[in-house]
Amino acid sequence: MSLDLSIVVPLYNEEESLPELMSWIHKVCTEHQYAYEVIMVDDGSKDSSWEVVQELSRQYPALKGIKFQRNYGKSAALNEGFKASSGKVVITMDADLQDSPDEIPELVQMIRSDEYDLVSGWKKVRYDNAITKNLPSKLYNGVNRLVSGIQLHDMNCGLKAYRRKVVKSIEVYGEMHRFIPVIAKQAGFPRIGEKVVQHRPRKYGVSKFGWERFINGFLDLLSIQFISRFGKKPMHFFGFWGTAAFLVGFLITLYLIASKFFFEGSLINKPAFYIALTTMVLGTQFFLTGFIAELVSRSSSDRNQYLVEETLRLKHQPQTGENH
Known part of the structure; x- marks a missing residue:
């Protein structure tokens, strides 16, 4: 039986x-x-979380569990959960009770309306510390909107709803769970919506995230933007900027040589000489980096993997009628 919902x-x-x-x-x-x-995906918990999941599974037949041998991170947990899911709509939510399950019906309805591929929650009113979490979060989301073009107020909200095809078409790794809307858009699912959701105060335990996640988040955003645009054609980036840098240095060098003949003077005593030399060296390194990256990309096992939405009559079918 096909399931309506996977959480x-x-x-x-x-x-x-x-x-x-x-x-x-x-x-x-x-x-x-x-x-x-x-x-429920246990990301290497050190307490008795897995024993609790096992006990709950005997009480609730709908509950399934996956336990990691060690802590791999939230992205890995989500990726394995997506692989195991079979519902037409997939909901993700955090386990700390700060996400309200009462939001599930509206999220499901938004996906079923066929208007959205993904709906992200927006914790408009938050109960986190204003300085250590709220302010950095606003800055972080502002940069995300500017760079990705996706107008979400809270891209990192754990409460999200997906069409099944979305989670089966994307891969979440490293710490890329913060950018699932970006990954989904780049995979060909641009219909991304937002819903204001309730943010509840933490009832048990403490937050598992610190300041370093904001620094890592900006670095990951740059990485995902680069990979999505140049992952299969790295020479277009490194080759362009390498050639441009080399040409700038080469033109400066030509100017310095010409000025020596016309105006006399030493080349090596001029700062422009060292700028030109450095620019040409950097340009050459950039170009060679692109060349090596292109070789690595061409040798990759997934170099020709693409998401195909639909096919029509690809297999050969013998014709029984005559052509007129």
């Missing part, structure tokens, strides 16, 4: 919140008569 819950040291979360999800899904599954 993927990555977790790390959340033993106290899991029973309440599962009970809440079950209540909401039962009230709306969803054929559903919950996939």
